[in-house]
Amino acid sequence: MLDADARDRYLRHILLKEVGAQGQQKLLAARVLVVGAGGLGSPIIQYLAAAGVGVIAIADDDRVALSNLQRQTIFRDEDVGEPKAARAAAFARALNPEIRIVALDEKLTADNAPDRINGFDVIVEGVDNFGARFALNAACIKARRPLVSAAIGRFEGQLSVFKPWAGAALPCYRCLVPAPPPREAEINCAEVGVLGPLAGVIGSMAALETLKEILSIGDSLAGRLLIYDGLAASMRTIALPRDPQCPDCAELLRDG
Ligand SMILES: [Zn+2]
Numbered sequence: 001m002l003d004a005d006a007r008d009r010y011l012r013h014i015l016l017k018e019v020g021a022q023g024q025q026k027l028l029a030a031r032v033l034v035v036g037a038g039g040l041g042s043p044i045i046q047y048l049a050a051a052g053v054g055v056i057a058i059a060d061d062d063r064v065a066l067s068n069l070q071r072q073t074i075f076r077d078e079d080v081g082e083p084k085a086a087r088a089a090a091f092a093r094a095l096n097p098e099i100r101i102v103a104l105d106e107k108l109t110a111d112n113a114p115d116r117i118n119g120f121d122v123i124v125e126g127v128d129n130f131g132a133r134f135a136l137n138a139a140c141i142k143a144r145r146p147l148v149s150a151a152i153g154r155f156e157g158q159l160s161v162f163k164p165w166a167g168a169a170l171p172c173y174r175c176l177v178p179a180p181p182p183r184e185a186e187i188n189c190a191e192v193g194v195l196g197p198l199a200g201v202i203g204s205m206a207a208l209e210t211l212k213e214i215l216s217i218g219d220s221l222a223g224r225l226l227i228y229d230g231l232a233a234s235m236r237t238i239a240l241p242r243d244p245q246c247p248d249c250a251e252l253l254r255d256g
Pocket of ligand 1: 164171172173174175176243246247248249250
């Protein structure tokens with residue numbers, strides 16, 4: 001049951017009939033793994049911690065760089081040079097001391113991903129490389145865990161939720177991206193640049209989709225890709241079909 005402080009802290013959630021005290025208890029009981037404490041990770045961590053997600057693990061093996069501060073809003077000037085996972089965890093603990101925050105100062109790989117996602121209800125990623133995305137995708141399919149996946153570059157952002165086991169037509173990340181694009185730099189903001197607030201827009205939407213998955217409310221983005229064009233100030237969603245030849249979900253689902 002929620003105590004008086006919790007009722008006060010989460011009052012704006014409790015007022016929503018789709019959430020209520022029961023939904024808030026679900027959030028407090030939920031465990032989410034956030035992979036990537038960067039531009040997308042900043043709003044994701046901020047909103048999940050503020051929302052009272054009971055356990056939040058933050059995986060990132062990077063250190064804060066001066067060039068991060070233009071969009072990675074949970075870090076301050078004095079954090080430059082410090083490990084991101086630890087600084088992000090400190091930020092989240094200061095925001096909400098009632099929840100548990102775990103810092104994982106390491107890179108997600110195909111080898112460790114199955115172990116790292118173990119025990120989490122939802123995995124949300126805003127990483128900048130395809131290796132980690134592919135590793136998470138395969139591990140999440142095997143463990144039947146929803147993967148909220150966000151990406152940004154220049155003025156455009158993309159967001160989807162992958163849970164191919166939840167419906168025969170639902171795709172996984174590799175149905176969308178079968179192999180790393182030959183020019184990875186095209187969509188890596190370290191190479192092409194990104195307008196700072198775009199990270200806030202897409203990261204906040206990723207946090208919202210994560211809460212929806214926990215609460216089982218609304219229409220999941222599973223099977224759809226949301227594309228936001230910041231310059232045009234327009235947003236659209238396109239249908240994402242499953243690829244029957246997909247190297248990840250076709251096989252893994254057959255095995256499972
Ligand atoms: Zn697939």
